Amino acid sequence: METTGNRIEARKRTDLKSKTGGSLIGDLNRDKYLYLLALPGLLYFLVFKYVPVGGLVIAFQEYSPYFGILHSKWVGFEHYARFFSNNDFWLLLRNTMAINMLNLLFFFPLPIILALLLNELRSTVYKRAIQTIIYIPHFFSWVLIAGLTYLMLSESEGVVNKLIAAAGGQPVGFLTHADYFWGLLTAQSMWKEAGWGTIIFLAAIAGVDPQLYEAAVMDGAGRYRKMWHITLPAIRNVIVILLILRIGSVMDVGFEQVYLMMNGAVSQVADVFDTYVYRNGVQQGQFSYSTAIGLFKSIVGIVLVVAANKLAKRFGEEGVY
């Protein structure tokens, strides 16, 4: 008796739900075309981002292609022990951090400054022209930029060294001296990506309510006052979000750039996690070892993003999530 009563009860409930569209199936049914629209994207993330995560277990194996993931020997944290006890670890960490910190310090503010400057331009034609010119380097490959750098700075053919020689100076080995390497990388990144980075800030600036500027002008604010008190605060949340994302990738250094610029004389300051993984993993086939390093990098990245996000929220910003 009791069970039948329950069943009827349950049935009533589902009927009620489907009518109001409260249940999951009801939801799916009602918005099926919307979900269908999202399906390719979901599949993409599932197949290319989530399924491969399973492969990370080889970081704890002595992975052999012959045995595959299922039958390879488990070695626990052996690869991590090898990596952290290696003297190279500190070298790699130092180089990676140094290159990224320089980037954060010099490269990150540059697009903001550029965007503010562009925003102040009156002539639209002039503004568009400048924008186009500073976007272009973004589309150059690193190979091309490395080539240009060689042409500018090498000792035998470099324009800069030819100028120095013409002025009676000694040629400088910009490319082979450890002292210049980090600066060189930062300068390259700035030249290549600064213009492209302005897009998002310009978009944010375009969204600022013009009434605020009008009110400020009424109060007698000049250009600098408007920039400082209206534009910058208005785009502050965009800056914070980009900064948090940037911090998340603090363990990544553009592989191509470093790999192309690296040579024997500077490898002490140039070797980063990515080049190390390439050498050991891809070239020497130590897949487990390099996967372990990659996993370590990702974990550090996640921790930093979460921490930076918390910090941002504490200061009253929106954060990434």
Add this chain to the structure above:
Amino acid sequence: MKVKQASLSLAVLLAGSVALAACSNSGKSGAETGNSGSKQQVTEITMNTLSYATEFPDENDVILKEFEKRTNTKLKIDWVPVTTSDDKFNVLYASGNLPDLTFVEDLGNQQIRSMIDQGVFWDLTPFIKDYKNLSNPAIQMMWDNSKINGKNYSIPRFYPTHGGGVFPMLRKDWLDKLGLKPPQTMDQFFDVLKAFKDSDADGNGKKDTVPYSSGPASMGFVYGVYNETQGDWKLKDGKLVPVMTEDASRDALLWIKKAYDAGLFPNDFAILKTSQLNDLLLSGKAGGQGFAMNNAITRTIEIRKVDPKADLIPLTSLKTANGAPYTPSTPGFYGHFLIPKKVPEAKVRKLLQFMDYGYSPEGNELANYGIKDVHFKLENGKRVLTDQFKKDKVDIGFQYIFLKLSDEQVLGDPSMADAATYARNQSILDERKKINVPNPAQGLVSDANTKLMPDIKKKVDDMRIKVILGQEKIEAYDDFIKKLKDDPNLQKVTKEMNEVYAQAQKNK
């Protein structure tokens, strides 16, 4: 009546083919391999190989078709360009999806080595003697030198013992102009290069020549000369010691530094890529570069476009003041083809048959010169290439699978040089053949060596470059080497290498 006869014979034929089909079905792997009954059955072969060409034969390639016809095969070949071969091969091995004939550049490759230990590949030792071209005594050396634990797991890709390897070649026309002879010792080599620098050898009115167009990567021969040994290991009192920590290597480093300071190498020594170094030589501004011997002819032709008198002469050998002469040599092969166990035995024989054909005089000729009277003609016993050779691009394909079995592999094409020059290079090669510099660690593989040595080597290379560029003093190098000798990783590698060496000596 006639009709009846025809139908009768048809019936017999049908019955016969049914019987044959039954026969091949009963055979375990008959369908794949085609046993006695189905002679016409084509063997499908998948393989990959290293290629130095910039474009690759497609499935309609004339030579490919001819090979298929002559060997009754259907070939699926993956040509791997040398520029990305390291990555591609490693990923392929990792995928586990190996072709019937799997190319391996170096059996010391860690992955391949452990796969051999795990029994992934066929032991070919018992088969080889059945193939008369593969077991040709003239190439016995390559089988001997490619053994692992006394067994042949691979068909080595033949490469002559002498004439290959990076070793200097110099502008003979510049030597003649300055009244100099090809150097025989490192001191003479230095003096010759210095003379190239100080005199206006290219005659453009400026002292802007680069005596030797080389980067640190192709300076290995200097360490070889000073150590009187090839490879990374040297035999001392019956034990293997790493060459890098030897005093002789320090002397070699100092020679390179002296030469660099004297301006004998390009200014951007440390960063120039091979292609840039090559361009320097081809522009007629450089006095020499290190190459395998066949480059003497091909590169001379290139330089002559800017300097018609140019002539590159390969050096025979170099030695230190009181040392033994050094010239590079190989174990008689470069690269290997391995057959995975998933291939059934009957097909292994088919694969060996195919390889055997490539090592036969006809097969080898087809691979390297094409079809007679189409791609080349015989004139006075010499092969002369026709225009069709270029049109069909004979030289982008099979010559990288079956290298020439004659001296032509290392000397180059005789039709591209005048007879006197070719004879001169031949005599240099003959002289080189008399010199066999020991390479005690040839073919030895240890786990620690493959795993740890690349990083150690890289550190040594970095240190050497700093010393050469003057960023570090030689004292710093001495400290570095002293520390390196105590490095537990290097000690581990040395210990393992000696164990493997002792084992190999026992097997001999």
